[in-house]
Amino acid sequence: METTFSFRMMSIEDIDQVMVIEHESFTIPWSRESFYNELVQNQFAVYLVLEVEDRIVGYCGVWIVIDEAHITNIAILPEYRGRKLGEALMRKVIEVAKEKGANTMTLEVRMTNIIAQSLYRKFGFQGGAIRKNYYTDNHEDALVMWVNFK
Known part of the structure; x- marks a missing residue:
């Protein structure tokens, strides 16, 4: 069953x-x-929110500075994962970033978060640098990923 969803700016x-x-x-x-x-x-x-039946089930934040976009956070409620909603949210955030003049986008992701890395690679993100001990809860390294839109 396909999930009907919509996007809007977070308030x-x-x-x-x-x-x-x-x-x-x-x-x-x-x-x-x-x-x-x-x-x-x-x-x-x-910041964008993703709604299913007037319930916010996902959101994404991005900083757009001149022509660079940096995703600060992206998340989907656990019970809504696996329905391609994260992919739809990424697609929308990239669209908004491009509309606002971004030519590149970057983000950090846990080295162990292979599912998220796979999602980002679908949009052309590539691995770049590694930020050592980036995550303060367990000192896990972060993989910096980036994509050029042009």
């Missing part, structure tokens, strides 16, 4: 639902204050 009112996804997805979740500051104070930040 302050969405933070409670996003916090649920954040806590179910990450061992060190961002704080409510971090999301608030991203939405209110960071002129470079763009």
